[in-house]
Every structure is written in structure tokens, then in C-alpha cells.
Amino acid sequence: MKDFVFNSIGQSLQRNEDERLITGKGRFTDDFSLPEQTWAWMVRSTHPHAWIKSIDTSAAMQMPGVLAVFTGKDCLNDQLNPIEHNPVPSTQYDVKLRGPNDSDIFLGYHHLLPFDKVRHVGQALAMVVARTRNEAFSAAQMVIVQYEELPTVMNSELAIKSDAPIVWDELPSNVLVDATFGDIQATEKAFEAAEHIVCFKSHVSRVTGVTMEPRACLGHYDPKTDRYTLFAGSGGAVRQKSELAKVLGVEADRLRVISHDVGGNFGTRNRAYVEFGLVLWASKKLGFPVKHRADRTESFLSDYQGRDLVTEVQLALNAKGKFLALKVDNLSNVGYCCVSLSPLSKGSGLVTGSYDIATATLRSRAVFTNTMATQAYRSSGRPEVTFAIERVIDRAARVLGIDRLELRRLNLVQTHQMPYTNAIGSSYDSGEYEENMNRILELSDWSNLDQRRQEAHARGKLLGAGFANYVESSIGSPKERAEIIVHPTQIEVIIGTQPAGQGHETSFAQVAADLLGVEFNRVFITLGDTDIVTAGGGTHSGRSLRHASAVIALAVEDLRALGVRHAAHFFNCKPEDVLYENGHFKSISSVNSVSWFDLSIQLANGEGPQSSLKELRVLRDNEMHTPVYPNGACVCEIEIDPETGGVDIKRYSAVDDVGRCINPLIVHGQTHGGIAQGVGQALWEECYLDQTSGQPIACSLMDYGMPRFDNLPSFKTEIVEVLSPTNPFGIKAGGEGGTTPALAVVMSAVEDALWPVCGPVDFDLPATPQKIWNALQRGKAH
Amino acid sequence: MYPTKYHKANSLQEAFELYKSSQDASFLSGGHTLLPVMKQGLAAPSDLIDLSFIDELRGIEVTPQTVVISSMTRHMEVASNNDVIRAVPCLAALAGSIGDRQVRFKGTIGGSLANNDPAADYTAGFLGLGGHVETNLRSIAAEEFFVSMFQTALKPGEIIKRVHLSIPKSAGYAKFRAAAARYSMVGVFVARTELGTRVAVTGAGQSGVYREKSLEAALNQNFDATSLEGIQISSQDLIEDMHASSLYRANLIKVLAKHAVLNMGGIVNLK
């Protein structure tokens, strides 16, 4: 960051995106329509596991407006391929998961429509296409499916048993991943010598993204160009283009994917949906564009879901409370087919959390069940493992009679130990964990807790304060591409990330503007159309700003070199005699300087150099594998009404080390939203399944509780900037730190409130009033 | 949504005629129960007869003994009506607590009572205060109106014209809302009347809204929160679902009754 000035970077600039979004000019997928477009409606399985004996489409075909009804057999006949999700994270530093006995991982097959069996309630097994959406809906109700029911298994702990119903016949069991990491011998030794062993087990619940924009897609085939176009919100248009092209069996350049405005992602949109392939295929078969928009119920049933991890952790300590070793067993429920193993993998690398633990072993398993597929969801895997380590530490503090903050301080990774390699092999790049703790205790007014506790007690309420440290990892797809084009009055940066509210059009422009030495409002960012964006890693895992800034910085270097040659032509001097400073070029012998825009105008006027330098335009690829480790601490203060078990969140404070912060306004917003999603899972959200029938019950907002205006407090959030040595700007990531400790901190608060009456909390997330009240009754009975 | 035919009724008579001449009609008032159900394909009336434009079905009148609310009067109108606020402040507050702001601009008392959702607020208010429903055919007392969950004594085609609610000596309402649906997981309406205390419970009973006799007896003895302490509410006929057990609901009934008694004249919305 040698020779340019930070004018935009670090400023809380208002967003470029906002103008269109606040005036109703956003471009979400369903906002696009094509002439003569038709509508699809999916017929979905009502059984969790069954043979498809027959699908009778005759009545449906008679309904008004119907053009076709497609089934899995039709997909087979047209040789459509299943979607290849590449679920095993492939970056250098992701933890290497393997199948049982070090085998390759069997993933199941994600066909667009199944031809043999259905494997979860809500699985699409036929598609009706009609002139209007209502007509497609009416006809879909007339499709008659005959099922032959099969035994089912929904719960992961039941699915690993040897007598469990098998989801995929290709496997002898439902276990697709079974890998052990760490030093088994050393860990066993440490456990044998330990004074105390404290255990904690929990089933971290299954939740779903509930993006406010339900998923939608519009597919169009143009016979004149033999090309397909797909409008669909995604987490990366480039990835979905290559995956869907393979499904259709065409070259990738035959398909254009357009993701403009995306109404929330959080992980749910990181993988392609079957409807995307189906509408493309159907549009060619029928000769009309085909559109699909999911209902909210459909989204609840068939959006990729999140979490669902059974975690069992044992912590070995000496008499003074030093953490000696850790044993962890994580069991991930991937659902009916494997779409992503990122949660299990990312979590695996962080099981020791923010603490210096000399040795650890971890067994990571993944299992198939008759449920919807799960994949990455806000901070993929990290809230789960943070929950496990922070909760076992809370328990250890009680067992040993040591203050829970002191116990943490005693064992924190110290600043001087950075970069720190944990017992699983993850190398934390930078961070000042004890500083975070000190800061959060001030921010949350921890020292006056007892006073507030007594005051709440006088009002008949149980006050509880939760504390959690966290460290999380941001790795993500290693490759990114940037193109920079200098137009006469604006500089365009084309990049392959895919925001869904994170403000890339603003923060990337801030970075580019400072790198280029121009005003912030002279830069605009182009995203999301694969005819323009030719490569890119998409957005997930907090990767975007780090990768984008790095590749943009490299592209700017290339552009400067190009600019120097253009300027040499302008000044009629040798390139070596051109000086560049802060967006302006001059020759050593001249007084005047020219800007990027002057050079571009010169080009536009046909006065450019005669050589192959036709445009002021560069394209640059970059690859970065080194992860970064955002970190922080948070405190949550609640009051429980013992009469109802109701929870009122009084305060929520967070300190987050995001590395260099490009736009504080945006980062605080990310923290707020991340907190809300974590608190939501801790208190209200659950993809509730009836265990006997396999039926999902929470299929609408009537049954799936959400964070709302009136059940969340305002937050106190603070940004810390410990620059990361791993990338030119020192950026870590700011998108997921709000969620990572939230599950732990809320449950920690609940337990703190209930402990005098009930002792340890004996229920899993979400901490509903019903569960809290039950616990209080049990506690009072003893 | 399946196809349907919409009719705007200009009078009660027209509404009734339209109903009789339709294959399978539903009356439309606020639409915030019927339209979502139609959108999900769970209801498919051949005809929709919109009652909300009928003038004689709008309006609020307060006499010395009763609050008379015409059936198409919206929750927002009841909540902000000064006469209702003066006569039965708890009733106005109850109307102001239903759903969310947009629901209150559309939802009507007639629609709410006719639907008899087991977790509705108005049903508890009506059964708690006592009174009668005046339809286009007859009058039905509050005690006879509610039959079972989603079922009332209304005959097919019978339209509620006005709801007559008896003005009590005092009344209070306390509710605890379910996290997702925001309906009352349990709501308890307590009214002190000339003929004794009435305690109406919504959200809990398997047959919908009902009067909890044990609490009425205790409060008739001594109208005080302390007299509720020893009462055991049976969970036997209470709803058990993914959101709350019958035991928990039984607990809530007592807790909410206590809060209502301690806050007569208003509404308590427990968090």
C-alpha cells in the first residue's frame, strides 16, 4: 500500500446500490419478463422416502393453458446430467474430509427430476408448464403420483446406526464422510493425565436462510444463436453457468447467466437449483421462455437448509484450569444428497476456537437422511463449533469453580503467538484476542451486571449474561478475476463476486478509486452477467473483499503500466520518462499532467498509440489460498420471565476484528444482520420435522419464528482493525462475525439466568419459552 | 389460486341473493384469512361476495349498556374510536393488538368472529364481555355462537350484521403471542359484570374459545390476583402442538388471568 492515498477507504460512504433499491428500480429475478413467457409449477413429493411407481399427467395435460408436464423420465430421455456440486472444498487449506476408511466420498446424485425414488418431502418430481402461473398451479394439483413408501430416517444419530434405512443403495450405510484429524496418541496421553474432563453434547438445530426474495429463475433458449439465457439470483453466476452447462450437456459459452440484484443469499443461493436447469431445458423444448418463482412454502421445503450438526466435545484441564487437550466428534446431516461439505470442513479447522490447546483430535462425519439437502449458511460451520467450545468452557468454569472470564483469559491464544497454528493445523494469521475481551467487557458494562441482576430480580425477572469469544475462518474460492476499463468519464471494474446486499458496488469502488487516484463517484462496478463477467469465485465465506481488493490491486498495476505507455504517446516521450502519481501522469520534462480520463478521451478521439494498445483496459487473474481469521467477542444480556419462560434481550454488544475496514457503515450493517441470524437460531428458528412421519411442520412464517423489529434490541458494535499480513490491504472479513458467536452467547446467557434454579441447561436450540419454562419446573421440583 | 368470480355486494339483500345463486360462494370481508388460504389452494370458492362496501355494515354505536360494532368495521376503527375507548378501553386495546398494522386496516370483527380461529382475540373479547350477534336472520347469544374450532352457529349464507357487546364494570385482556404466527398462544379476557366475573380463554382450548369456570368461581369469591394462586387448570382439553404443550398452556392461562386482573382497563402483551 505504498504510494497512494486513502481518500475513500475507511470512510462510511453511502452506497451506490441504494438509489435504485429505494426507488423501486431494483432488478430482482422476478422483475424480468420476456415476451411470450410461460410459467412452471413444480409437483413435489409428499413422502420422505418412496419409489415413484407412476406419475399420471393425463388430467393435468387437459387443464387450461397447459403446454407440457415433464417428469424424471423425460429428463433421462433427453440425457440431462445431474448437477455436479463439487461439495468437497478444494482449496489448499480446507480440512481434507474423506469417506469411511479413507475412501472417496460418495455424494449421491442430484438429478433435476428423479426417475426412481423420492428421498425427501418437497423433492420436485414433475414440472408443469402453462401460460400463466395460476394455470400451472391448477394443473399441478391434477398430477397423480403413485408412491410405494420406503422406511425413512430423518435424524442423523439414527441414520448412522447399522440398522438404519439406507438412503442411497450405492453405499453400505448412510455415512459418506468419516475422517479423523489431529494427534490421537498425544491427545489420549493428555486426557489420561488430566485433573478434570468436562463434556458437552448438543444437537445444533437445522435452520433455513429465509432470504426475503424467494428463489426464482427465468430460462430462455434462442434457436437463432443456439444460446440459453438464465436469469436467476445466485451466489456466483460464473459457477452456475459452468454447472448448468454441464447439466444440459452443452459448452459453457452456450449459456449466459444473469444475476443482478439478489434478495439475500446467506449461503442458500450458493448452489444451483433443479428449477434453473429445468426452465432452461423446457424453454428449448417448448420454444417459449419459462419462468419459475418459488412460494415461501416451497422455499421452506426446498431451499438448501443450514446447520444440523450433532457435536460432542470433551475438554481436558489441569487443576489450575489450563486446557490440556480436546476431543471432538461432529456429525453433519447433509440431507438426501451431498451439496456442500463446507460447514463440516470449515468447522473442523476451528474446533479449538480462540484458545491455545496443545493437542486435539476431531472425528468429522457426515450422514445422509431423508431430509432436504443442507449446505453453507451464514458462517458455515463456525457458529456450530464456536457453540461447542464456548459452552464446554462455561461448564468447565462451573466444575472447577473458576470465573468463566478468567478461565478464558488463562487459555486465550496470545497476541505474541501469532501467527498461531492450532492443534488441527489451522494457522491463525493475526488477532489480539485479549484486547477484544477487555474491550467487550467495557462496551457491555459487564462490571455492573450484579447490580442489574438484583434490580431485575426485584421485578421478578431472571437476568442472564452470556459471553463468547470467537475466531472464524475466511477461505473461499481461491481464484478471482478483475477487468478494468477506463471510459471517458468513468472507470469500470468488472469483478466475479456476487453480492446480495453486502455493498460490493460501493466498497470495491472505494478500493479501486483510491488505487487509481480518482474520486469515488468516478468508479462503477459491473457484476453478475456472465457475458461480461467471464470468471470469478462468487461470494461466500467472507471471501469477496479480500479477493477482489487483491486482484483489483494487481489489475491496477497492469493498468498503470498500460497507462504509462499511453501517456508516453500523449507527451511524445519515452515510457521511462513518464511519472505517475495519484491518478495523474506527467513526463519529467513537462509541467502538465493528464488523468486517466484525459487518456481515455484521447483514445476515443482516435489519437491513441498506433500499436496494439487499442483500449485502456486490462484483465487480471489472481489466486490466493491463504485463509484469514476474523475474530472477536460478544456479550448478550437477557431477562427471563419465569412465569412464561419468555426471553427479552436487553443488550447485545459485539467487538469484531475484521482487519482493514473499507466501509464502517457497511461492516456494522453486516454485523447487525449476522447477529440477528444467530439470535434467530438461538431463540426462534427451526426447520421442525415430525420425527415419525418425516413431515416438515415449519413450512411457513406461521410456524418458523423470525427475528423481527420488536424482538431484537439495538446493538452496540465496535470494529477492530488488526491488519492481516496475508493480503495487500490487510483485510480479513466482516460478513459473518456477527453470527459466529451468537448461538453460544445467547445460550450462555440463558444458562446464566437459569443456573440458580436449574443448574445446567438440558435442552437444545432454540431456547423457546416452552423449553425454558419446562426447565424451570424441573429445577423447582428438585 | 384457483379461478373465482368476484361480486361487490351493495346491500345485505344483494349479498344474500348472490350467495343463494352461487355454486359455492364465500363471503369476503377483510380477506386476511380467506385470501391466504385461497392462495395456498386450500379453499376454492366459486364466487367471492365482498361485504366490505355495504354501508349498513359499517359503524360503531355505544349505548349505556352495549358497544354495537357493525360487522365490517375494521380493527383500526375500533381501536381508535373514542366512544369505545371510554366505554370499554380494554376492547379498543384488544382490537389494536390484532395482527399487524396492515392487518388492522383490513380485518373486521365480523370476519374474525365468523371464522372462529382458535387463537383469535375478538372471540375472547366477545365471549368475555357477553352479548349477542345480530345476523340477517336472527340473534345468537355469545354463549351459543362458538361451536368448535373454526365452527360457529352461523348457517350457510347467514351474515353477521352487528355485534352487540355488553359493557362490563371493568375488563382486562392479557396475551402471550406465539413467536412465529404472532397469534395469541394463549389470551385471557377477564370481565367484571353485574352477573359476576367472566373469564374467556383463547388459543388454548381444543374446541376454540371457552370460559374457564374455575377462574370465574375464584374471582367471584374474591376479585383479586391472590385468589387465583391455588387454582389448578386442567390441561386435559387443551391444545398440544409443536409450539406449546397443553401443560404449558394451562400455566399460561393462570399467569395471563393474573395479569389481566392486575391490569383491568387495559391490555397486557407479555413478551
Next chain:
Amino acid sequence: MTSISLNVNGKSHDLEIEDNTLLVTALREHLGLTGTHVGCDTSQCGCCVVRLNGESVKSCTTLAIQANGGKVLTVEGLSVNGELHPLQKAFKDNHALQCGFCTPGMLMSALDLIESHEQVLTPEVVRHQMEGNLCRCTGYHNIVKAIVQASKDMKSSSLS
């Protein structure tokens, strides 16, 4: 098919719709006003809120035919002559939107809330009265700030 007329953002339109066409569908698909959004199917999310005949309603739970002859204001009608409405400006100033999908409904709900209260709104009132609008991105923190600010701006400008 039935003919209806709607005045939307000051302009009159004649439409041919099915009786079961929702008002939000008429706005989005017949009139091309895609600013109003559909976010759920149980009338709980508020993404579809518009102003109909002066009242704040969920356009996904209103049939277009019920609005026949009525006046509709959508998010597209908030700014006048290219000038942002104080609410829109407050949302931008306070980073009260991220993905923007819930934003039109938020703005329309907030507009009704501010205009129906004589006093400047407090955060408590905002949090209580906006419960019919869901947001998944912002955690509501900045939206509350924006609405409180807008209510101050709108009250002070109406006084001057």
C-alpha cells in the same frame, strides 16, 4: 376477464384482469411496476405493502378487483420530480437497506406510520408498529434509526 381502473402514483390505468389476480400481480405484471415485491404466502412479511386509498395494505392479500376505482401509491411514486422523499433519503443516510428486497414495503409502511402520528416517532413505537415488515439482512437496527430520523425531518419540514 374483468375491466378495472386504478390510479397508480397519480396516473390512471385501465386493466383487464382475472378476478383472482392479486393487486401486487396487477402492479408488477400488468403495469410493470416491479418495485413492490412478493416475499411470502401468509401475509406476514410486508414486502408487498402499498398505500391504497390512503391506507397501508398488503397488496398480496388484496385482489386487484377490490381496488377497482381506487388510488394506489407505490414506492415508485415516493420521489417527486427526481427528488428523494425524506424517508428514502433517511434510509440511504442510515444504511437501512442491504439487499433491498424488503425496502419498498418498509418505506411504504413507514410512510403510513409517520404520517399517522403527530409526534416524532420513538424507537419503541417504531419497533412495535413495524412488526408487519420482515428484514433478513439488517437486523432492523439501522431501519429504526432511519425511520426515527425521517419522522423528525418530515415533522420539521411540515412545520416550516
